[in-house]
């Protein structure tokens with residue numbers, strides 16, 4: 262169940278607060294003392310009050326069952342409002358001051374024709390929020406959703422004025438592409454159609470056999486990856502077909518335009534093992550050595566793709582169309598597409614990436630992230646120019662996504678601090694502290710330990726809210 266955490270920093274004091282998101286899944290689960298809605302890797306327990314026949318009947322009408330609104334992935338910001346988000350269509354407003362939730366639940370499906378949207382919406386500089394969703398079925402596809410900035414004082418519904426500005430058709434009807442995020446630059450979006458599919462038939466049949474959504478994932482390494490470039494101003498999908506070798510990604514890092522090229526950095530995997538590493542039974546039974554062996558075998562790397570935006574007709578097949586200096590990425594004409602080979606910025610295990618948000622969509626240099634594929638986890642800073650990496654780690658400590666907070670009147674891109682909520686395990690109990698690192702040197706500036714024992718679970722994504 263989604264637990265919203267907050268570290269509140271004011272006048273040199275740090276206070277910690279957490280509250281469960283009052284989702285329908287949480288409230289009904291408490292009332293009925295069971296998991297009532299299936300989750301990503303967990304199937305709902307059947308209602309003991311139902312007869313065997315009605316339970317069997319409900320298995321054959323799986324789409325009629327309520328889908329979870331347990332917003333445990335990320336928070337989306339629209340104007341001054343915050344919404345707990347998964348990849349299903351339901352979002353729920355959270356008050357960042359009190360962490361109260363429950364009053365406002367919004368369903369994407371009532372405003373735009375999607376069956377779900379990513380938990381990684383992109384906030385543009387003018388206050389517009391963009392997200393990508395999926396429509397399942399015969400005429401299914403991947404939809405770019407535009408959420409205009411709310412009017413002053415307008416708080417009731419962030420999706421009231423939402424619209425779909427582009428739709429990329431789905432190639433295989435019963436196998437929609439799974440994606441977790443997308444790229445945005447000043448003038449373009451990039452949708453990565455990776456050969457990582459959801460088998461809709463398995464999603465529907467999963468509850469019969471006791472499987473969660475994870476059972477429906479399929480990675481097809483024989484199918485190339487395709488990049489779709491969408492123009493921000495018009496929603497027009499560019500006709501140039503960009504392809505790459507099969508890969509999968511959860512998190513885009515950043516993207517920008519540079520001299521007629523579109524540069525796109527992302528955390529890539531050559532295989533899908535990472536999806537299945539974090540099952541509870543693995544975490545309970547693996548030794549540290551086993552965990553490091555399994556997690557280290559995820560073939561994870563930071564890929565920089567460079568897409569030439571203007572491709573002349575008469576270019577010979579073997580000519581590298583990437584004319585940017587200082588990159589090893591290439592792109593050549595191959596059959597009916599532009600085949601892109603990425604530059605591997607670092608082959609270190611790396612995920613949960615963040616950058617200085619002022620550089621989102623713009624040329625940038627530094628990436629912060631967490632190495633979640635080694636025990637204990639490490640925080641990493643990557644210099645994309647020198648390829649230098651700096652780490653922070655501590656015995657038995659498991660770090661969450663590092664959030665960069667810029668200094669007032671900054672003198673450089675990395676002038677600021679990096680915040681991360683850290684779980685310290687061991688001795689049968691865990692404690693938590695907020696870690697503050699120098700954004701340049703990655704040295705520790707301070708930490709705020711929880712003074713009272715508290716059950717703090719593992720954390721992933723986080724946001725910084727100033728002047729609350």
Ligand SMILES: [Fe+2]
Nearest residue numbers: 381441512722
């Ligand atoms: Fe994510």
